[in-house]
Amino acid sequence: MTKEEKKVNLRELSLLILIEVLEQDSYSNVAIHNTLLKYQYLEKQDRAFLSRLTEGVIERVIEIDYIINQFSKVKTTKMKAPIRNILRMGVYQIMYMDQVPDRAACNEAVKLAQRKGFYNLKGFVNGVLRNISRKKDEILWPDKEKQPKEYLMVTYSFPEWILNLWLTEYSYEQIEEMLKAFLEQKQTTIRCNQTKVTVEELRQQLLEEKITVKEGDYLPFALKISDYNYLKKIKAFRQGLFQVQDESSMLVAYTSGVKNGDYVIDLCAAPGGKSTHIAELLNKTGIVSARDVSEDKVAFINENVARLELSNLKAEVYDATELRKEDIGKADIVLADLPCSGLGVIGKKTDIKYKTKKEDIEALAELQRRILSQAVQYVKPGGILMYSTCTINHIENIDNVNWLLEQYKEFELETLDSNMPDNLKSSTTKRGYLQLLPGKHKTDGFFFAKFRRK
Numbered sequence: 413m414t415k416e417e418k419k420v421n422l423r424e425l426s427l428l429i430l431i432e433v434l435e436q437d438s439y440s441n442v443a444i445h446n447t448l449l450k451y452q453y454l455e456k457q458d459r460a461f462l463s464r465l466t467e468g469v470i471e472r473v474i475e476i477d478y479i480i481n482q483f484s485k486v487k488t489t490k491m492k493a494p495i496r497n498i499l500r501m502g503v504y505q506i507m508y509m510d511q512v513p514d515r516a517a518c519n520e521a522v523k524l525a526q527r528k529g530f531y532n533l534k535g536f537v538n539g540v541l542r543n544i545s546r547k548k549d550e551i552l553w554p555d556k557e558k559q560p561k562e563y564l565m566v567t568y569s570f571p572e573w574i575l576n577l578w579l580t581e582y583s584y585e586q587i588e589e590m591l592k593a594f595l596e597q598k599q600t601t602i603r604c605n606q607t608k609v610t611v612e613e614l615r616q617q618l619l620e621e622k623i624t625v626k627e628g629d630y631l632p633f634a635l636k637i638s639d640y641n642y643l644k645k646i647k648a649f650r651q652g653l654f655q656v657q658d659e660s661s662m663l664v665a666y667t668s669g670v671k672n673g674d675y676v677i678d679l680c681a682a683p684g685g686k687s688t689h690i691a692e693l694l695n696k697t698g699i700v701s702a703r704d705v706s707e708d709k710v711a712f713i714n715e716n717v718a719r720l721e722l723s724n725l726k727a728e729v730y731d732a733t734e735l736r737k738e739d740i741g742k743a744d745i746v747l748a749d750l751p752c753s754g755l756g757v758i759g760k761k762t763d764i765k766y767k768t769k770k771e772d773i774e775a776l777a778e779l780q781r782r783i784l785s786q787a788v789q790y791v792k793p794g795g796i797l798m799y800s801t802c803t804i805n806h807i808e809n810i811d812n813v814n815w816l817l818e819q820y821k822e823f824e825l826e827t828l829d830s831n832m833p834d835n836l837k838s839s840t841t842k843r844g845y846l847q848l849l850p851g852k853h854k855t856d857g858f859f860f861a862k863f864r865r866k
């Protein structure tokens with residue numbers, strides 16, 4: 413190890429990421445990934461510490477600030493960003509990281525404040541953190557009976573406006589179950605590329621690479637993997653034997669009823685999860701036209717297509733809000749997996765809960781309707797339209813289904829049950845749509861509906 417490498421301070425790296433994510437615009441998964449990539453030489457346990465501390469602070473920041481504000485005269489909103497985040501890291505270690513003694517959490521925070529030039533605030537950081545460490549059993553938490561919403565906000569670190577929205581759509585118990593699940597969901601789910609390998613062969617190869625493998629919860633070709641460092645270092649990944657995809661997303665192509673020779677248009681395809689799945693199911697026949705809005709996005713699709721070695725998928729840049737006349741009435745299946753608020757994937761992309769704004773949801777629902785009004789035109793008589801989002805609120809999901817049925821009388825819902833795993837069948841899947849909810853289901857929050865053109 414070089415002298416330079418030895419100097420890396422994990423808490424300082426974590427602080428830099430936290431400032432990028434919580435004070436600026438970066439997304440946590442991107443910021444953490446970039447840092448890990450830059451410091452590839454870090455030992456596995458150091459990487460794990462860095463990820464755990466950084467992700468932990470981000471996912472619990474509302475709760476952490478609530479604690480700090482009980483013990484500090486200066487409220488977190490009035491603190492300088494580095495101090496605010498140094499304290500947040502300290503509190504997370506005290507409350508959630510048993511392997512770090514409180515004393516070390518405090519000392520390291522003080523040293524970091526000093527290194528960042530806040531010499532005069534060393535005493536303040538030390539005082540607040542030592543106080544919290546001493547009195548952590550005396551923290552006044554919101555009372556679930558008397559302040560039910562505040563209880564959810566603080567316990568699960570969740571913004572009030574999303575709770576207000578969901579409380580009009582779901583029961584309190586259902587919401588609490590989802591919030592709990594968001595904090596627990598951590599495994600990576602993969603889809604076996606059955607054009608190249610059987611599920612059993614893939615499992616064996618992963619086990620040989622010392623990766624922990626479990627069965628999926630719903631689909632026979634889904635596996636759950638853990639205990640690996642980098643996805644790109646897994647040989648089976650580089651060989652295109654699998655694609656990372658949540659089981660909820662796998663259900664779209666799986667229940668679409670795709671058959672050999674079909675022409676499929678995927679309007680919003682990047683990075684290609686559903687497009688590549690449906691191309692695999694086409695079994696080297698037919699064609700998938702996978703589109704997305706920019707060159708960069710299309711490059712992501714092409715990267716996956718090359719890796720998975722699929723010859724029946726062509727990717728191109730196309731804006732889905734614009735009608736492509738030559739495709740009218742041509743497609744056997746149209747996939748409309750549309751841009752959405754992403755509230756269903758908060759378990760994996762934690763900061764969505766802080767970055768999504770109330771105004772975004774209405775604007776997104778409008779964009780979804782604009783794209784859907786082009787999507788319907790491409791479906792040939794008797795063809796299928798699959799509409800999906802990775803979100804949970806009605807306006808982007810069931811409301812759009814009802815809107816589409818109202819606007820386009822030539823479309824009707826088609827049952828999903830012909831290909832739906834038994835443990836997911838319900839009265840709505842019989843009708844033609846499914847809202848998956850974390851906690852209730854072992855998946856991301858996800859919605860999809862299947863329409864047939866009469």
Ligand SMILES: C[S@@+](CC[C@H](N)C(=O)[O-])C[C@H]1O[C@@H](n2cnc3c(N)ncnc32)[C@H](O)[C@@H]1O
Nearest residue numbers: 680681682683684685686704705731732749751
């Ligand atoms: C939910 S993601 C798609 C995920 C993809 N279907 C998959 O399974 O991997 C939505 C995609 O819509 C794309 N998008 C947003 N606006 C678009 C537009 N006007 N035309 C085409 N694609 C658009 C985004 O770039 C993003 O890649």
